[in-house]
Amino acid sequence: MSTLMAAAPGAPVVELDLAELRDDPYPAYAELRRTAPLAWVPSVGRHLLTRYEDIVRAEKLPEVFSSREEGSLLLRTVGPNLLREDDPEHRRLRAAAEPPTRPRQVRDLWAGTFERNAHDLLDRIAGRGEGDLIGDFAEPLAAANLAVVLGLRNASADDISDWSRAMMAANGNYADDPDIWLRAEQATRAIEDAVAEMAEAARREPDGSVISSMVHAADPVELTEIQNNIKVIIGGGVNEPRDVFGVGAQALLRRPDVRDRVVADAGLWKRVFEETARWISPIGIYPRQLTQDYEIAGVALPAGSRVALVIASGNRDESVFERADEFDIDRPHRPHLAFGGGPHFCMGAWVARHEVSALAWPLVFSRLKGLRLVEGADDRMEGWVFRGLTSLNVTWQA
Amino acid sequence: MPIVIFELPDGTQRKVTADSGTVLMQAAVSNGVDGIVAECGGNASCATCHVYVDERHGELVGPPNDVEDEMLDFTAAERRPTSRLSCQVQVSDALDGLVVHIPEEQV
Ligand code: FES
Numbered sequence: 001m002s003t004l005m006a007a008a009p010g011a012p013v014v015e016l017d018l019a020e021l022r023d024d025p026y027p028a029y030a031e032l033r034r035t036a037p038l039a040w041v042p043s044v045g046r047h048l049l050t051r052y053e054d055i056v057r058a059e060k061l062p063e064v065f066s067s068r069e070e071g072s073l074l075l076r077t078v079g080p081n082l083l084r085e086d087d088p089e090h091r092r093l094r095a096a097a098e099p100p101t102r103p104r105q106v107r108d109l110w111a112g113t114f115e116r117n118a119h120d121l122l123d124r125i126a127g128r129g130e131g132d133l134i135g136d137f138a139e140p141l142a143a144a145n146l147a148v149v150l151g152l153r154n155a156s157a158d159d160i161s162d163w164s165r166a167m168m169a170a171n172g173n174y175a176d177d178p179d180i181w182l183r184a185e186q187a188t189r190a191i192e193d194a195v196a197e198m199a200e201a202a203r204r205e206p207d208g209s210v211i212s213s214m215v216h217a218a219d220p221v222e223l224t225e226i227q228n229n230i231k232v233i234i235g236g237g238v239n240e241p242r243d244v245f246g247v248g249a250q251a252l253l254r255r256p257d258v259r260d261r262v263v264a265d266a267g268l269w270k271r272v273f274e275e276t277a278r279w280i281s282p283i284g285i286y287p288r289q290l291t292q293d294y295e296i297a298g299v300a301l302p303a304g305s306r307v308a309l310v311i312a313s314g315n316r317d318e319s320v321f322e323r324a325d326e327f328d329i330d331r332p333h334r335p336h337l338a339f340g341g342g343p344h345f346c347m348g349a350w351v352a353r354h355e356v357s358a359l360a361w362p363l364v365f366s367r368l369k370g371l372r373l374v375e376g377a378d379d380r381m382e383g384w385v386f387r388g389l390t391s392l393n394v395t396w397q398a
Numbered sequence: 399m400p401i402v403i404f405e406l407p408d409g410t411q412r413k414v415t416a417d418s419g420t421v422l423m424q425a426a427v428s429n430g431v432d433g434i435v436a437e438c439g440g441n442a443s444c445a446t447c448h449v450y451v452d453e454r455h456g457e458l459v460g461p462p463n464d465v466e467d468e469m470l471d472f473t474a475a476e477r478r479p480t481s482r483l484s485c486q487v488q489v490s491d492a493l494d495g496l497v498v499h500i501p502e503e504q505v
Contacts, residue, residue: 060427060439091441098443104468274505335435335446335505345438350472 004304005071007040011047011299014039018174025284025384026325029313038297038307044174046287046308047301052317052337054297055309058288059341062086065288065307067344072287077170077184078231079224087343094347096217097229100149100210103350109208110149114355117144118363126367129398130374132391137364138245139238145355146237150230151202151209155194163187163231164238171235172385188231195227233348240282241352243388245360247381248276250392251327252365253373258329263365271329273357278336279327284312284384286340311337312387368396400494404431404449407502416489422498423447423485433500440485442466446504447484448473452497456480459487459496475501 007013014036016028032039032050040047049055058065067084069075075084082093099105121141125131143160147153152160170184195211202212210233214226252259252272262268285308292303301307314337316324321334339346346352365371373379377393404412404426416425426434426447438444442465451459459482462470466486470477484498 062439094441102443102465102468103445103472333503333505335437339437339444341437342439343441345441345444347443349444 004302004306005045007042008047008299008301008305011038011040011301012036014041014048016041016043018043021384022382024381025312025387026316029310029316032310033313033317038299038301044308046306047299048285048308048310048313049297050310050313050317051297052314052320055311055314055337056341058296058307058309059337059344061294062342062344064291064294065309066291067286067288069287069289069306073171073173074232074235074287076181077167078188078235079228081228081232083232083344090343092219093221093225093229094343096214096219096221097210097233098347099213100208101347101351103354105208106350106354110145110351111354111359113148114145114359115363117141117148118355118359122363122367127398130393130395132393133249133364134242134246134389134392138242138249138360138392141355141360142238142241142245145241145351146234149210149351150233150237151198151207151211152194152230153201154197159190159194160234161238163191164234167231167235168239168386172383174385191231191234192227195230196223199223199226236283236346237348237351239386239388240346240348241356241360243280243282243386244273244276244352245356246389246392247280247282248272248356249361249364250373250379250389251276251279252361253371253394255327259365262329262361266362268329269357269361270353272361273353274336275327275329275331277338278315278321280381280387281312281315281336281338282386282388283338283340284387285310286344311340312384368394370395370397372396400489400491400496402489402493402496402498404434405452405497405499406431406433407500411497416493418490420489421485422449422487422489422493423483425489426484431500433504434484435504436485437505438485442469442483442486445469445473445483448475448501448504449482449484449487449498450478450501451480451482452499453480455493455496455498458492462486473501474503474505 037051140157143157166183166187169180173180202215206212214221288307290305339349374393380390399415402416412431414429423436435446437446466483470481
């Protein structure tokens with residue numbers, strides 16, 4: 001299959017400015033859904049598919065919308081990995097890596113440590129009365145928890161965060177900045193060393209972690225495969241829980257009526273989580289490449305065409321979600337697309353749900369009394385490939 | 399080919415023909431039966447294809463497998479003794495006339 005780096009004949013061409021997308025992609029997506037639900041966007045080098053129903057259809061046809069994208073930024077950053085494979089290869093790797101992320105394992109093996117990690121971080125800041133809930137809490141928490149699930153006892157939360165940031169930047173490096181590539185290479189080499197060491201340890205003594213599970217998989221997995229897949233998980237595993245935490249916390253702090261209800265009824269945290277992931281999806285797009293000619297959204301795409309499934313846009317589709325731009329935990333339930341669908345359904349979904357909605361939010365809102373946003377703080381929402389708050393400045397009673 | 403019946407929470411029934419050798423979830427999805435979300439496409443990792451097998455047909459369908467059993471503890475609607483993930487139920491001629499009930503919520 002050759003890669004087509006151009007618009008399919010008949011596809012509308014829409015110019016979008018990357019800086020504007022990073023600032024706020026939602027107005028552009030709304031326009032695309034209305035006027036060009038499949039459009040070639042030169043600055044992205046892909047066709048953007050923006051309506052809910054079309055995205056769901058594409059996700060359910062992995063044999064047509066292949067994850068094996070040539071020239072993918074992720075491939076370049078981390079090497080071959082399960083996110084850029086199709087079944088049966090994808091299934092082999094996923095089966096090896098997945099057991100430690102299943103919900104019962106999360107509850108029985110990891111929940112205790114997650115809770116301790118959250119308390120430790122809160123102990124450290126509680127007396128201060130002010131802080132940045134992203135940098136001081138959500139990011140180090142996500143990184144520390146991830147180190148535990150992966151089995152990277154030889155890495156600190158700061159290592160994990162730094163590695164993740166370096167790789168995520170490369171993965172969204174549509175502007176091809178050489179410094180970004182260099183930093184990502186340094187990070188991936190460090191991860192390879194750390195994984196090799198822990199894989200050796202897990203071979204002698206299994207510990208239930210992802211590395212251990214891959215080392216002992218029934219269907220054997222090579223060390224390089226373990227290394228590359230751990231890189232991918234470090235990429236997504238920090239920013240997704242961090243971003244859902246931040247965006248949801250900010251939404252609640254702006255809506256004290258909703259916050260009071262949720263604090264009084266812990267069963268509602270689940271809904272806050274799903275609605276936050278719908279409203280501002282931490283991952284905005286998934287790249288796909290066509291294995292055969294296929295018509296979607298009224299455009300005949302030739303085999304080899306590059307498509308981005310814009311799940312951030314599908315999650316704001318007015319034909320599915322009424323007043324889609326509003327954060328509303330009471331909206332009639334329709335499944336959102338934030339975790340992706342089909343065989344690539346997010347492997348970290350259960351980990352993130354537990355660490356954010358069962359632990360992080362409830363602990364922060366119960367331990368930091370009088371929690372409030374700092375007025376006038378420059379807490380920016382940023383990104384379109386990945387999107388979240390860069391900071392969340394708050395005060396509370398010390 | 400067996401006919402299976404999906405009963406929606408409001409009591410309406412959808413009769414669909416299921417292909418032997420596939421799974422119950424596929425029969426629901428390919429016939430557009432509401433209420434079976436099946437986010438993970440049948441990999442027993444999302445718990446959004448939950449069904450209650452009708453009491454009369456419990457033995458016919460049998461118990462959940464291990465991975466499924468774990469996932470069933472985390473369904474959006476309550477787990478019952480007859481709960482199954484429809485993506486883990488193989489369709490065969492023996493299931494002709496099977497009735498399954500779709501829960502209120504999947505996510
Ligand atoms: S379709 Fe996901 S568990 Fe059945």
